[in-house]
Amino acid sequence: VRVLTARWILPVCRPPINGGWIRIRNGVIVEMGAGAVDSAAEDLGDVALLPGLVNAHTHLEFSDRKRPVGTPGIALSQWIGQVITARGESGPIDRNSAIALGIRESAAAGVRLIGEITTPPARYPADRESPELVTFAEVLGLSPERGDERLRAAVAWNQAHQEGAWSPHAPYSTSRECIEACVAQAVGSNRPIAIHLAESPEERQLLEAGSGPLAQALLELGVWRDDAFPWRRDALAQLIDWLSRCPQALLVHGNDLRDSEIARIAPHRQMTVVHCPRTHAFFGYPAHPLQRLLAAGIRVALGTDSRASNPDLNLWSEVQYLLRHRCDLDPLAVIRMGTLSGGEALGKPMVGRLAIGCRPGFGIVACPATKLDHLYECLSQNTYSPRRI
Numbered sequence: 001v002r003v004l005t006a007r008w009i010l011p012v013c014r015p016p017i018n019g020g021w022i023r024i025r026n027g028v029i030v031e032m033g034a035g036a037v038d039s040a041a042e043d044l045g046d047v048a049l050l051p052g053l054v055n056a057h058t059h060l061e062f063s064d065r066k067r068p069v070g071t072p073g074i075a076l077s078q079w080i081g082q083v084i085t086a087r088g089e090s091g092p093i094d095r096n097s098a099i100a101l102g103i104r105e106s107a108a109a110g111v112r113l114i115g116e117i118t119t120p121p122a123r124y125p126a127d128r129e130s131p132e133l134v135t136f137a138e139v140l141g142l143s144p145e146r147g148d149e150r151l152r153a154a155v156a157w158n159q160a161h162q163e164g165a166w167s168p169h170a171p172y173s174t175s176r177e178c179i180e181a182c183v184a185q186a187v188g189s190n191r192p193i194a195i196h197l198a199e200s201p202e203e204r205q206l207l208e209a210g211s212g213p214l215a216q217a218l219l220e221l222g223v224w225r226d227d228a229f230p231w232r233r234d235a236l237a238q239l240i241d242w243l244s245r246c247p248q249a250l251l252v253h254g255n256d257l258r259d260s261e262i263a264r265i266a267p268h269r270q271m272t273v274v275h276c277p278r279t280h281a282f283f284g285y286p287a288h289p290l291q292r293l294l295a296a297g298i299r300v301a302l303g304t305d306s307r308a309s310n311p312d313l314n315l316w317s318e319v320q321y322l323l324r325h326r327c328d329l330d331p332l333a334v335i336r337m338g339t340l341s342g343g344e345a346l347g348k349p350m351v352g353r354l355a356i357g358c359r360p361g362f363g364i365v366a367c368p369a370t371k372l373d374h375l376y377e378c379l380s381q382n383t384y385s386p387r388r389i
């Protein structure tokens, strides 16, 4: 049993505690409080103690990339072609070693839980230090043959993996029939679903009008099908309605969500929008509708996305990006996005918070602050170091 005290404790599920203490047995929190500290307490000093971080969305198979694909400001339609080329150049052995690199990088960054988009077959090494994984088997294809093949691979993956889940890639790359089949599987298996959604105005143009740069890119890639697009005028609303049937649904990106679509998501507490701040910045999209999502009561979690659109897999850097660039957001809400909201989105609400009965993993950030404002300033500036306790 260890009793720890720190200048600040951030339980996340309740306000920060100035000078609190925490009692831990075998990594599990058994007691905690504010006020007078147990005389046996070990003082961590001028730091803020936080739970482990949650990366709600990534693709570890790209973790060997030294830099993102393309240049900042690249159009999604161009980036996709370049990613397909990059992916074609790596075989399954390369992918498995990239995954191993990504797991190590995530563990070193203090990430305790990952929402991973996987392309079966793939291998995930695990040891005591490895983060927990929820593996969303990716399904994509506009042709029935390709979609069926990926769906069969996903079914096989999820039969063999307890923490398996479903991921129709995106409405621009996956047929309506295939997305509906994934929804049916998610409902039938009572497992989460994740989909890239409302990523760019190009996507909306493709779905609603069957035209634009993404249509052109699909033609050039040789995968265009006349029967696949357009959907209908309210394509995104239709998608949201389908996804709302799933036990947990992660809507990844949501950069281009309109108010009417936000209102459609809001009643469904099992839906989460996953924002990837530095990937969003890489593509140069206009300001993300984060404030409107939060105001509507929608859960928002954070992801790094992959190293194909982000410089690294450091989730704390995503938190800090928002703390520095989005002064319109409550800093505590931002911390929640990088911890508890990700745990809830992935069906693991005991991860991402410091509370009795949890085994959340721990991290510290240097912080001599005595006031709340200064605490958030420290968090926006200083490194998060995972701490084995």
Ligand SMILES: [Zn+2]
Pocket (backbone or CB within 6 Å): 057, 058, 059, 117, 196, 252, 305, 306
């Ligand atoms: Zn992604």
